Amino acid sequence: MVACLLEGKFTSVYRNRFLPDGAAKPAFKVESPSTRIIVCSDGDLIRNEIDPRTGEPYELGFDPYVKANFANRDFLLNAVSYLADENGLIISRSRQVVMRPLDKVRITDGRTKWQVINLAVPVLLVIIFGVTRDRIRKRKFAR
Secondary structure, rough: OOOEEEEEEEEEOOOOOOOOOOOOHHOOOOOOOOOOEEOOHHHHHHHOEEEEOOOOOOOOOEEOOOEEOOOHHHHHHHHHHHOOOOOHHHHHOOOOOOOOOOOHHHHHHHHHHHHHHHHHHHHHHHHHHHHHHHHHHHHHHHH
16 A cells, blocks of 8 residues: 545544643644545655765656656646645634643653664664574584
């Protein structure tokens, strides 16, 4: 699957977080109104390749290895025009985005745990992999 169109009502990611001081509670919505989202499997769908000789970008959707044009540009234009109706563009210009901070108590409590997980676990996995590989090689070549 290259892309998927999702339509309907979506719950907010921030529904279980504390509101910051001074934020208006009535303005926060737990569930969105009926809306549409297009999810693409790869970001290269909208990326131009660069010609190594001239340094200029190829046309969107052109594959230099196959020397063929694909419909990436048409897909992108159709997706944007489908998602952006006239009323939605005008409403989105006047909308204000309020950032909802993370829970500071949970951040300070779990900080060292996540630092240890992110720093020590990958190193330990590499060491375990290296030791296991070395023992397998020793057994294999000892015969």
